[in-house]
Amino acid sequence: MFSFANLSIPLIQAPMAGGITTPALVSGVSNAGGLGSFGFAYSSPETIGHDLKLAQSLTQGLINANFFIFPSAELPDSKTIGQVIELLQELTPDIDFVVPKPPFCPDLETQLEPVWQLQPAVLSFHFGIPPEWLMQRAMALSIAIGITATSLEEALKIEQAGASFIVAQGIEAGGHRGTFEIDSPDERLSTFDLLHQLGKRCTIPVVAAGGMMNGRDIRKALDLGASAVQMGSAFLCCPESGASSEYKALLLDENPRPSIFTKGFSGRWARGVENTFTRHMDAKSTLPFPIQNTLTGQLRQAAARSHNAEHQSLWAGSAFYKARTLTVGELMKALQIEFVS
Numbered sequence: 001m002f003s004f005a006n007l008s009i010p011l012i013q014a015p016m017a018g019g020i021t022t023p024a025l026v027s028g029v030s031n032a033g034g035l036g037s038f039g040f041a042y043s044s045p046e047t048i049g050h051d052l053k054l055a056q057s058l059t060q061g062l063i064n065a066n067f068f069i070f071p072s073a074e075l076p077d078s079k080t081i082g083q084v085i086e087l088l089q090e091l092t093p094d095i096d097f098v099v100p101k102p103p104f105c106p107d108l109e110t111q112l113e114p115v116w117q118l119q120p121a122v123l124s125f126h127f128g129i130p131p132e133w134l135m136q137r138a139m140a141l142s143i144a145i146g147i148t149a150t151s152l153e154e155a156l157k158i159e160q161a162g163a164s165f166i167v168a169q170g171i172e173a174g175g176h177r178g179t180f181e182i183d184s185p186d187e188r189l190s191t192f193d194l195l196h197q198l199g200k201r202c203t204i205p206v207v208a209a210g211g212m213m214n215g216r217d218i219r220k221a222l223d224l225g226a227s228a229v230q231m232g233s234a235f236l237c238c239p240e241s242g243a244s245s246e247y248k249a250l251l252l253d254e255n256p257r258p259s260i261f262t263k264g265f266s267g268r269w270a271r272g273v274e275n276t277f278t279r280h281m282d283a284k285s286t287l288p289f290p291i292q293n294t295l296t297g298q299l300r301q302a303a304a305r306s307h308n309a310e311h312q313s314l315w316a317g318s319a320f321y322k323a324r325t326l327t328v329g330e331l332m333k334a335l336q337i338e339f340v341s
């Protein structure tokens, strides 16, 4: 059974959906004694099976497979849909946007079929608690379960559900804010403030996520009671990361832009580098998550084909400007040295 004591460095490389967490990145982290994670939220069972198998062939280390707990979503009336499409067409008049059809998200049970076969050490979830049957099945197979919390209330629910650990996601974190409800009141706690609150009340291990970029940050999180950290932005510029070259270039820009929260890409709050798209969508209505994500997928894919960073989702945490261009092996070594010194 997975235990943080089995890691030679208390580090989870964050799952990052959308092709960033390649088998080379995940296995590189695991080979260096951390926990490499796949972001499989939108992946097909075929891709999940393929990537897991490949990573397992590249490492003897531990692997985490991460999924979203998608909420049910319904299309609004055609006038609202038309307004959102009009807004997107102001940016990309050439795209003839197709209104997404149900089912609006992948079926978790089907996505998990290859997971039960290949049995990674850990399964983690974002946006809520997985169903009871899933928790039971994972437990029966000795697969540990981690779940994101952005507040003490969510953390206590996770503990009560029988999870193995909590990923405490602070407001600095890149990517989607993992709140259970999309529009619930949000205290927007910093990673260390959240860690402090959870440390007083939670009995299962807590992992600090958000703004952790070097080994000194890992040490500080552990001193404040974390069992490990989860780092995403720090790995984005590794050659093994699947982030596009134009995405990496903006992260490494000498005059970095701010990373801001937007609902424009997916219909849920997520933090990324500001660009033309986020400015255009600022304070505008969207379709519900994940329907908006599917709709803007048409624009994002076109932007990826033409290497246009201005229309891509450039998820990154508030400290992304500290990301390094080292290979994953070199970065893990540097983190280990900084952590112990």
Ligand SMILES: Cc1cc2nc3c(=O)[nH]c(=O)nc-3n(C[C@H](O)[C@H](O)[C@H](O)COP(=O)(O)O)c2cc1C
Binding pocket: 014, 015, 016, 017, 020, 039, 040, 041, 066, 125, 126, 148, 169, 172, 173, 174, 175, 176, 209, 210, 211, 212, 230, 231, 232, 233, 234, 314, 315, 316, 317, 318, 319
């Ligand atoms: C590009 C990107 C994609 C992300 N995708 C996911 C995801 O699929 N699942 C998940 O649980 N967290 C996801 N996150 C959030 C991370 O798990 C974590 O909370 C965050 O990276 C920590 O903050 P940092 O980026 O400052 O290290 C993503 C983060 C980034 C930067």
